[in-house]
Amino acid sequence: MAEGIASVRHRDLTRAQLSSLRDLFDREYRSSHGEWDPDRPYGYSPADVHVIATDAGRVIGHVGFQTRWIRIGRGNILIAGVGGVLVHPEHRSRGLGRQLMEACHERMLGETDARFGYLGCRGEVVSFYQSAGWSRVEVVERCISREDQTTVEISTNTPVLIRPVHAKLGDWPEGDVDLRGTPW
Template sequence: MTEHIVIVEHDTLSESASAALKVLFDSEYRAEHGEWTPDRPYGYSPADVHTVIFHDSIAVAHVGFQRRLIRVGAREVTVAGTGGVLVHPDWRSDGVGRRVMAHAQQAMRDDDRVDFGYLGCREEVASFYERTGWTRVNAVERHVSMIDANATVTSTDGPILIFAAHADPGARAEQWPPGDIDLNGTPW
């Protein structure tokens, strides 16, 4: 099988790539969450950019991100809100997750509109992100409810991680502002 990586803006995602992503996501989540749709994936915010590893025509890994201006304390910060991180079960433990994440992070670095990658996750997967260059921040996060667009959800329990999307990530990570976080929308 031939592996190839595709980094594509959402609005130029081909029908075949979208269909392959649907197969990938539905194989993991359909029983519990229903069918995947690229414009509102399981109620989360959709990706502006998709990073996908294909083996021939089969999507085996995905990382998506959406550019958004969020508020952190008294500052506004442009982030690549990251979600839809998934590796097909048959391809786990083969380095595919690290490779797809590395390509997504490079896409963030190459995007001069993005200051930081941003994601929230479950504690049991946080170590994967930390091994791939993400750093934990401690803050209260507010976001629009995925169920009721008129409601706000406040969260303090899940890990929040950032990735400095610049040439010198160590120096930029220290510039993450202090304070509570308002995602100005639904999570990724």
């Protein structure tokens, strides 16, 4: 189990934390996505805040978020985009992912003005996020491509989940979503 969960601003990560995060992500994704870059992780938007679980000084779990104004319908809303959710294989199925997601939500509550947390994911992990308090919403999502940073992608089938931060679930606005950047 984790010896502790802490949150760290991106700019305050130590060399040791960066190295350990790189090891965690490269173990999982290097063969399919190349080397992890903390400032542009696999083409996704980087985290402003990292919530990390450690064991024996090594990072064994991570969730990151970045606050950003996005457009939904005709209005703008401040959200905390969540990404980089990963638990070391030896520490999975023990509730650590849920603990990290809850710690991330607490950090959003305490240090952001975000109305909602926002994340996109693969269909096979939707139930995990729902069990951690997130709700699926059906949206048409527009974002900048992770691949070339110039192409606009429009998605209608990607699972999107939200969690109220400084709002109620019923306050989620109607309309298409423009992330105004790359996804998280």
